[in-house]
Amino acid sequence: MKKGKGMKFVGDSRIKADSEPFIPKDYSEYPGRTEAFWPNFLLKEWLVGAVFLVGFLCLTIAHPSPLEGLADPTSSTYIPLPDWYFLFLYQLLKYNYASGPFVLFGILILPGLAFGGLLLAPFLDKGPGRRPPQRPIAVAMMILALAACSWLTYESVAHVDWEARAEANKPIPPGEKVEINTDDPGYEVFKNSCASCHGAELEGGGAAPSLIGIEQTPEEIADIAKNGIGSMPPGVFKGSDQELKQLVDFIASVNGEAK
Incomplete structure (x- = not known):
């Protein structure tokens, strides 16, 4: 028998008292x-x-992340974006005090101070209590960090049309990939006027969408080539009317094969 707190009674001395769960x-x-x-x-x-x-x-099952096309090192129009959990750092580098000649300040000093402060928070606030009012320094630093990350992430996301970006950069299904007739006179016009943005095989890239599988009529294609649409400014195509017709016929023929 043990006396005091946690007293235990054993009826048989041959049975260990610690045999309980x-x-x-x-x-x-x-x-x-x-x-x-x-x-x-x-x-x-x-x-x-x-x-x-x-x-x-x-x-993730209900809203899967959109896939993009294959990386094209020859495309200079593609604007890469980091994953969502790094968007706050991406947004930080857009400000004048964290970019250009101050980029070192934006990529090392500011993040270093922020994450270093979070690491030091338990040592700066040694209060024995566990409730937020009893840990003012640690709680204030955590709230400030969450608010800064949330606001910078929101600012980065708010200025990007994610659906349009995914549509422009979506990979081309194997069934829609067609052989390009490089002997077509319209292909030479396309290569000189459009290939730098839409890709040599009309696969698209960056902000320019794929031209395979489009539903526009030849008249609409000609109008877009001259007057632009969306992020494509007017006046990109500077060829003659004959070259415009060759271009339209070429794009239409490619889409006729894709269908």
Whole structure:
């Protein structure tokens, strides 16, 4: 028999008192600790993590990220963007004080100070309490970091038309890839006027969409070539009317084969 706190009674001395299942210690006398880390607290952490993981997987299944076309090193119009969790740094480098001659300040000093401050937060605020009002320094630094990352990410996303970008850069399905007749007189016109943006095989690239599988009529193609559309400014095509007709006939013939 043990006296005092946690008293145990054993009826038979041949039976060990510690043969019972694991029972966490009573932490009521320890300030700031109300339960055992293993298995109580850790099990709760695992359950919360599993819920978020399942929710994230469901989100990726319901809204998969759009695929883009193959990388084309010859295209100078493609504007690469980082993954969503680095968009706040991408937006930071757009400001004058973090770009150009101050780019070193934007890529090293500012992020270094921000992440270094978060690492030092537990050492700057050593209060014994666990509630936010009892940890003012650590809580303020975390709120400031979350607000800055959220705002910079929003500013970066708000100025990008993601659907149009995905549509312009989507990969060409194998069934729509056709052989290009390079002997067609319209191909020479296309190569001199349009290939730098739309690709040598009309596959598109960057801000310029693919010209394979389009639904525009020859008249609409001619109008777009002269007057532009969307991000394509007017006056890009500077050829003669005969060259314009050759260009339109060439694009129409390619799409006739694609269908």
